[in-house]
Amino acid sequence: MTSRPLSTVAFTGSSSSGKYGPRTGRIRIDRQDGTPILHTDTPALLTATSRGLVPHLSRDNVHLTQAIRHLQLPFESFLDRNPPVPTLVGGTHPLHTLLGFSPDNHIVILTLRDPSDGRKMPPNGTDFVSGQCTRGVRKVNLTAWKNYAAQCKPDLVVALSDTPFTPAPHSQKRLTKSIERSIAWLADFLRVSPADPSATQPRNVLVHLAGGIEPSARSEFAERLSEPIEQKDAPGLSPPMNTLNDGVAGYVFDLLPLHTALAADVSRSEGLASLDDDLLHASHHQRSSHETSTELAELFRASLDPLPADKLRVINSPTSPHEILRLVRDVGVDVVDGFWAQRAADIGIALDFRFPAPRHSTPEFSVKGAPPPLARKDEKLDLGHNLFDPRYRHDHARLASSFLDGKSSAELTPDSGSPLPMPVCSCHACSPHSPASRMLHSPVDVHAWADVSPSTLQPPFVRAYVHHLLHTHEMSAHSLLVMHNLTVFAAFLSGIREVLRHGDTAGDEFDREVARFEETYDERMSLWNEAERMWLEVEHARGKGRLAREKEKQAASTIGTAVDL
Amino acid sequence: MQFEVLAKCHTTRARVSRMRLAHGVTMLPTFMPVATQAAIKGLTPQQVEALGVNLILNNTYHLNLRPGIEVLKQAGGAHKFQGWNHNLLTDSGGFQLVSLSKFTKITEEGALFASPFDGEPTMLTPEESISIQHAIGADIIMQLDDVVSSLTVGPRVEEAMWRTVRWLDRCIEFHQKSGKDTVQNLFAIVQGGLEPDLRDKCLDEMIARRDKVAGYAIGGLSGGEEKDIFWRMIKQCADKLPDDRPRYSMGIGFAEDLLVCVALGVDMADCVFPTRTARFGVALTSKGPLNLRLGKHAKDMRPIEEGCPCPTCSSGMTRALLNHTATLETAAAHAITQHNLVFQARIMGGAREAIIDGTFPQYLKQFFANYFGDAGYPEWCVNALRSVGVDLLEDRPDAKVISGDGAKWEYSDAA
Structure with missing residues (x-):
């Protein structure tokens, strides 16, 4: 076995309101291999x-999407081959090499299981976790996971933990x-094999904070993390690790099972009646609310109470931006997974919201005539547009009303220098550029491109076009929507950072903006049900009955499967 | 349209030309990818442009149903609707009426079919087809033709041929009156089934109208007929069609078909094959198609084809990862689609280069040796190329020759 992953991950965060206030921070990844340090x-x-x-997203589109x-990277799909x-x-x-990511730009987090896949699974064992691949369920034991991580050299790796994917409730036992x-399992993962003295302690391990929805169980787990390591466990765990917690770079909270x-x-x-015990869908009617956010925040605090504040906090599979805002406000979370926005792209939704929310009093909603999302009965706006809806058949506006497209923004600011009425969506759907170069397949091909300039801003793709692509089952619809939704979601997080940077008063301002966001946008997500x-x-309507039931189950619990190839 | 022949092969009938249309210059011979519903499957128009492609095809029948002409008019035409700034060709819709609808009835007036929305009888006339194509706004539009399957025999074939000629006259008249004939270019479609007599009569009629059409398509082929008849029909038509008009062979997409057609004098071809087969996990290579779903690729860390400049191969995408994702992830279909379109473009680009350099016969020999060297040459390709002075077997006395259509597929792990 070669040496352990060498990335070191450091996180520095600050909150003006204590351990659990909203906070901004910076992740620093130093792979110690000559690639640039990433912040x-x-x-x-x-x-x-x-x-x-x-x-x-094809690779070129991944690289176009700055978000x-x-x-x-859930590893489990690769269990279909041995060795994976x-x-x-x-x-x-x-991993970068295999998957086409750029070491200079992309940070890859390796985890065994897909955190958004909540399907029922066979129970884990004393030293293995069950993973899912196309050939069925595969067991991954502790040694195998250690080896996979060592061979794959991810930037961050999530230690195995025993999360039951059997129907709730779970017994005390x-x-x-x-x-x-x-x-x-964490102790084992952090332990360096005595047989391999050249190996170094990994510094890039994330751990799930276990304990389910029992606050006392969650505290218990956290306390165990911060207990001094007993002598018998010490070999292989080198100083300065006094506690297991010293050996981890951050904590993971999976919202789906919670x-x-x-x-x-x-x-x-x-x-x-108890929920369908067969399925624990991420998208399946899991909706957030004030109540669930409060409960989640309490659970997270139960975990974090015994632990220091200086580690990264990752949440997987949040169900709404409202929930994210409240968890940022009440717990202080640092990394948020994009499942929610990506799943929206699967089902034809173009996101259209901002944080801080646009103010109705300003005329910005009407700039360049992109109609805003639908207002529900309580006057709250949808978070996006369900482009399957026939109302978009004749809507030739850019995807989002709360962002400008690149072309109109360029036309709005000739030389006056006046500020734009709203931010620009830089995604390839809203601000497409013609390619920087085209392949030439023969020397005379230069004639073909002589009068076509490269890298020029193109008009945005419009709702009517995406509506058409969705109804004709064209995959391009989802490519455009994924690029757009990830960009809008990244802008949302950037908006959070922006407010939190405003210094001493940031906490209050953030609270006000969260409240205004909750008043502006619909959290019941009726749009999602419709889409x-x-x-x-x-x-x-397409009438292909291929494994229809299995496919529906699969489709609703994972992303990317929305389109029949 | 400005159409200029730049170079001719000294041996075969192949030629290189420059075709200037309202949305730019396209170099011929070329392969046209098919964007049936106003999108090349899974790609953005910018991605298609980056591949060096600047002439694609939309289907009139499909766009007329969805999004509908009204939406296209609001958008300012199909170019703007789909964000495609380059050349576009639309078919007339006649082929889909026959292939997609069991209930289509052809009358002299037009094609009567059941609307796929409400089942109401709907008539597509030649005038209506041109009018729809005007709304779409493609740079090249096709006449409505009376399409019969290439397996049809008997008087129906002749009837369809003559009706196609009469419908051409109606299309020409409607097109000229519309005033759109300065921007959009109408192509005639030569019909006549597999009968040389009928093809000849049709050619005579259509060549007589050469001042009113911008180019010619060869229709009614690649519908399951024997390959040995297919190439003879192409040759007969390409030989007779005027030199100063582009020749378009409809529905041709296999590499060997493309190169034979180019050698026989064809300038343009289209087919859904490279994009459709990509979605099933099949990648095209100079050594033949590769079925990436087969287990033998699961741990293969090579790209689809070494040295291929496509975005997929040049990014280091491995056969192993494509095996892991093909038919399960749309992004795998996108990757293989990008590769396959570049493969098609490279075959045709290589032909253009070789024709200009005077090395086209060698190019053909080299391509066929790579592509079929191990499996055996399709006999019909050997015959077709001999008819234009290229003997694929010249320096290869031991080469295997396969009768029948000779398509070579990697079906299973056993292959």
Whole structure:
């Protein structure tokens, strides 16, 4: 076995309101291999991948999308081959090499399981976790995971932990076992093999904070993390590691199993029939609310109370920007995964919202005539446009009303220097450029391109076009929407950072803006229900019954599968 | 349209030409990728342009149904609707009426079919087809033709041929009156099935109208007929069509078909094959198609083709990763589509270069040796190229020759 991953990850964060206030920070990744040291400002976006790819994006489009900087790579799909393909690549950045990411720009986080896939799984064992691949369920034991991480050299790696993907509720006994295993597995992951003295302690390990929806179990897990390491466990765990917590770079919170367990809790206490025990869908009617956000914040604090504040906090599979804002406000989270925005692109939604929310009193909504999202009965706006909806058939406006497209912004600022009425969406759907170069296939091809200038700003792709592509089942619809939605989502996080940078009064201003956002945008996400319904209708209208049921299950719980090839 | 022949092959009928249309210059011979519904499957127009492609095809039948002419007019035409700044060709919709609808009935007036929306009888006349193509705004538009399957025999074939000639007259008249004939270029479609007599009569009629049409298509082929008949029909038409008009062979996309057609004097061809096969995980290479779904590619860290300049191969995308993702991730389809379109463009670009350099016969020999060297040459290709003075077997007395259509596919792991 070659040496352990050598990246070191440092996080510096600051909050003006204590341990749990909203905070900004900076992640610093030093791979110590000659590639540039990478810095990212937080809160930051973590792009989800499926089978190693950003769903719907070819490599050139990944590189066009500046919002894509951190990528979460679930390893489980590669378990279909033994040894798994990523372990065969070699070199200094095997994952970047295999998947076409740029070491100078992209940070890859390796995790065994897809955090947005909540399907029921066979139970984990004392030293293995069950992963899902096209050939079925595969067991990954502790040694294998250590080896995979060592061979793949990710920038960050998530230690195995024992999260039950069996129907909630989980017994006290199950929770205790989950904690015991997760602690033991982390200790094992951090331990350097005595047989390999050249290996160094990994400095890039993230750990799931275990304990489910029991605050006491969560504290218990966190306390175990911060206990002094016992002598018998010490070999292989080199100083200055006094606690396991010293050995981790950050914490991961998976919202999907928590939401599922909370929902099961509610239905049990209300005497309702238990949820479909077969499926724990991320998109399947998991909706956020003030209540669930409060509960989640309490659970997270139960975990974080015994722990220091200086580690990265990652949340996976939030269900709305409202939920993200409240968790930023009440817990202080640093990295947020993009599943939610990417799933929206799967079902035909173009996101159209900003933080801070636009002010109705300004005329900006009407600039260049892009109609704003629909207002619901309570006057709250949708977070985007369900472009399946027939209302968009004749809508020749850019995708988002709350962002300008590149071309109109260029026309609005000739030389006056007056500020733009709103930010520009830099995605390839709203601000496409003609290619910088074209391939020439014969010497006379220069005639063909002589009068066509490269790299020029093109008009935006419009709603009517994407509507057409969705109804004709064209994959390009989803490519455009993914680039757009990730860009809007990254701008949302950038908006959060912006407000939080305003110094001493930032906390109050942030609170006010969160409240205004909640008043402006619909959190019940009626739009999502409608879009999913229309998406399924178009899917069914196509009349191909290929594994329809299995496909529906799969489609609703993972991203990127929305299109029948 | 400005059409200028720049170079001719000294041996075969192949030629290189420059075709200037309202949206720029396209160098011929060329392969035209098909954007049926106003998108090359999975790609943005900028991605297509980056591949060095500047003439694509939209389908009139499909665009007329969705998004509909009204939407296209609001957008200012199909170019603007799909963000495509380069040349565009639309078919007439006749082929889809026959291939997609069992209930289409051809009358002298036009094609009567059941609307796919409400089942109401709907008539597509030659005038209506041109009018729709005017709204779409393509640089090259096609006459409505009476398409019969290339397997049809009997009087129906002759009837369809004569009707196609009459419909051409109606298309010409409508097109000229519209005033659009200065920007949009109408192509005639030579029909006549697999019968040389009928093809000849059709050619005579259509060549008589040469001042009113910008180019000629050869229609009614590649519908399952024997390849040995297919090339003879192409040759007959290409030989007779005027030199100063582009010749377009409809529905041709296999590499060997393309090169044979070019050698016989064809300038343009289109087919969904390279983009469709990409979605099924098949990548085209100079050594034949590669079925990336096969287990033998699962750990293969090579690109689809070494030295290929396409975005997929040049980014280091491996066969292993494509095997992992093909038919499961749309992005894998995009990657293979980009590669396959570049493969098609390179074949045709290589032909242009070789024709100019006077090395086209060698180019053909080299290509066929690579592509079929191991599996055996399709006999029809050997025959077709001999008819224009190129003997693929000249220096290869031991080469295997396969009768039939000779397509070479990697079907399973056993292959």
